[in-house]
Amino acid sequence: MSWEKNIRKVVPYIPGEQPDFENMIKLNTNENPYPPAPGVKRVMDEFPPDKLRLYPSVDGGELSRVLAERYGRSVKETFVGVGSDDVLAVAFLTCFDSEKPILFPDITYSFYDVWADLYRIPYERIPLDDSFRIRKEDYVRENGGIVIANPNAPTSVAMGLSDIEYIVANNPESIVIIDEAYVDFGGESAIALLDRYDNLIVVQTFSKARSMAGMRIGYAFACEKLIEAMNDVKFSINSYTMNQTSLFYGVEAVKDEEYFRTNLEKVIKTRENTVAELDKLGFSTLPSSTNFIFTTHESIPASRIFEELRKSNIFVRHFNKKRIDNYLRVTIGTDEQMKVFIQKVTEIVKSK
Numbered sequence: 001m002s003w004e005k006n007i008r009k010v011v012p013y014i015p016g017e018q019p020d021f022e023n024m025i026k027l028n029t030n031e032n033p034y035p036p037a038p039g040v041k042r043v044m045d046e047f048p049p050d051k052l053r054l055y056p057s058v059d060g061g062e063l064s065r066v067l068a069e070r071y072g073r074s075v076k077e078t079f080v081g082v083g084s085d086d087v088l089a090v091a092f093l094t095c096f097d098s099e100k101p102i103l104f105p106d107i108t109y110s111f112y113d114v115w116a117d118l119y120r121i122p123y124e125r126i127p128l129d130d131s132f133r134i135r136k137e138d139y140v141r142e143n144g145g146i147v148i149a150n151p152n153a154p155t156s157v158a159m160g161l162s163d164i165e166y167i168v169a170n171n172p173e174s175i176v177i178i179d180e181a182y183v184d185f186g187g188e189s190a191i192a193l194l195d196r197y198d199n200l201i202v203v204q205t206f207s208k209a210r211s212m213a214g215m216r217i218g219y220a221f222a223c224e225k226l227i228e229a230m231n232d233v234k235f236s237i238n239s240y241t242m243n244q245t246s247l248f249y250g251v252e253a254v255k256d257e258e259y260f261r262t263n264l265e266k267v268i269k270t271r272e273n274t275v276a277e278l279d280k281l282g283f284s285t286l287p288s289s290t291n292f293i294f295t296t297h298e299s300i301p302a303s304r305i306f307e308e309l310r311k312s313n314i315f316v317r318h319f320n321k322k323r324i325d326n327y328l329r330v331t332i333g334t335d336e337q338m339k340v341f342i343q344k345v346t347e348i349v350k351s352k
């Protein structure tokens with residue numbers, strides 16, 4: 001077609017599939033197996049339809065206020081978006097406008113290189129070490145910005161806060177984005193560093209720890225000046241990104257701290273039990289600080305286990321990528337789901 005040369009060509013991010021079978025066990029996209037806080041259901045019945053006539057507040061309104069309060073920041077240091085994917089995309093577009101390459105690990109959230117390509121940001125992938133850890137020293141070199149998922153995905157491995165601080169402190173001319181999608185399951189949040197560093201953005205989400213992937217809510221904290229810059233970019237694309245219902249329901253999820261803690265503890269306990277069971281079956285699992293595990297078997301190829309599980313309607317994630325193609329990423333489900341998962345894996349291992 002003659003117009004083709006004018007079209008922006010991108011290789012898109014490939015999300016985990018969303019199969020929809022009865023009796024399936026879905027452990028492939030790191031959703032939370034438990035429902036959102038009970039308050040969310042309560043306000044679903046109370047949502048005034050008349051609210052839908054009006055455009056939502058552009059700054060997240062009450063949701064920004066409760067988030068700021070919960071995390072000890074001010075509203076002007078708070079940004080909300082349509083899932084953290086939206087927040088991260090705006091942060092990339094706002095903060096990575098240098099000729100120098102941005103840095104991120106070779107094995108990490110596979111959206112980072114997609115945004116970089118889309119926005120024409122040069123980038124360099126820094127290899128994780130042999131135990132899939134980030135070496136902080138590797139991030140002290142010329143760069144146009146840094147993005148690190150902590151805990152990292154799909155490895156599940158967390159980096160200590162002092163190592164994060166080392167990277168932030170040694171890059172005063174770059175913006176460092178820390179993507180904390182999984183931090184509540186065992187990581188240490190870099191929000192604690194925000195008082196001391198103005199080159200840091202911490203991004204979190206309602207999708208994992210708050211059981212609301214379907215609602216699409218993400219948020220970020222940074223110094224006022226950075227949040228202002230991100231809002232300028234956001235308002236240049238679409239001012240009203242947050243719909244009235246997510247603002248309304250999101251507030252309730254933040255308010256219920258006790259439910260949040262209980263939910264996290266359940267997932268963590270199930271994770272530890274699952275790892276112990278997999279150990280007995282000849283798997284090695286990386287130390288997880290997330291709601292998923294990254295595991296490999298001593299003799300059976302990951303691709304085969306993946307296919308066998310799939311035949312039984314148990315969905316996990318397998319990445320056909322260098323260095324990690326013999327690993328499976330398994331989301332932690334309920335105890336009952338993980339029991340069925342372990343039973344099936346036991347059959348696969350015994351029948352080899």
Ligand SMILES: *Cc1c(COP(=O)(O)O)cnc(C)c1O
Binds near residue numbers: 149205217
């Ligand atoms: C799940 C995930 C996100 C995005 O989640 P949203 O649903 O868009 O909030 C971002 N980063 C990482 C590393 C993730 O795993």
